[in-house]
Amino acid sequence: MCRAHGVAGEFGAEAWAAAVRTPLYYPDAVTLAPQAGRDELVARIDTFSPGASVKDSFADLELAAAGFHVLFEAQWVLRSAGAPTPSSDLAWDVVGDPDTLRAWALAWDDGAGHAELFRPGLLADPETFVILARPARGSDDRVVAGAVATRSEHVVGVSNLFGREDGPDAAWPVVLHALTHLFPTLPVVGYEQGDVLRVALRHGFEPIGPLRVWTHGG
Template sequence: MRDSHAALTLVPGADWAALVARIDTAAPGASVKDSFADLDLTAAGFQVLFEAKWIHRPASPPAAASNLDWRVAGNPDTLRAWALAWDNGDGNADLFRPALLHDPATSLLAGQSADGRVVAGAVASRSDHVVGISNVFALDGGPDAAWPVVLDAVNRLFPSLPVVGYEQGDDLVAAIRHGFAPVGKLRIWLYGS
């Protein structure tokens, strides 16, 4: 029985045939996060959606200050404002559902302008050992405007935890400017299309 439309490799050299056998490729968006960029899934009908680099930053305050205040989105209205700012008109704001507000390991970090509008942010996913950062955005100034407020929030919320994530292209270059080091490759595969 195929039990999921997505998979994630946790060790290098995963058995790609066994992995694909567990994925429901009939579901739209069937995908694999190849955490070590060492699989070739083309024979199984997958195509590379994108490649990126894992990044790591030791626990520490941001090197650059932000002129934005921040808070954790804690109610449906703030979540919606965060999602709309993240989406910036692309039509995907509904991906972030109110159930996220009840997940103790997930924090939506909202950088706010002087008038209280959400203009930057990220998703922080905390484990016992690291804080994973994803969906970094800023409406003006791109990741260079977002990283200082995001790193300030992470440092205040989880001061002893290093920060990890993945980025590509100009976003990777910006993350490196803000103290991250690339530590490995990953690849996202999408079925069909």
């Protein structure tokens, strides 16, 4: 996402960080190891512009003294490769062109005004798959559910899951069916909180640890 917006990040031993502000909803730093050094991490991001954020992947940082407060807490979740896939009456596809990405983004955004977040450059990333779902029957070609899948060597991460009509309960079956087809040997990971976490657990995920997102100022 950052590359699609022209923002360059850098991996370090303890964290990934971007020196300039990242796109809306995306953190300026992500810890990659427990007990990351606070001062070194904060020095790598822009805390002068409003809204800087840190994804504390192990929920073990103390950033209050650096001017941050907790935005939310959540749970990492894992679904094993080969787990049974629920049935769905939706048909899935992978977005492959800017016009379809625009339709997906408008459905995801649901009128909030942030559809421009998903730029065509995202489609050039070979490890990113934007999954959409439409009604399987009839002439209705509306995008009604979807997610973004990011593949690594060992797992596939899921974010931006949405279901226009029935929320994540409708979205997870078709998205999991797509992921099983695209990545049959990879477990699925993500993070959720509240009611959405409870839905994910109903669809075969297990909680594997806490995370915390901090934001600066405000």
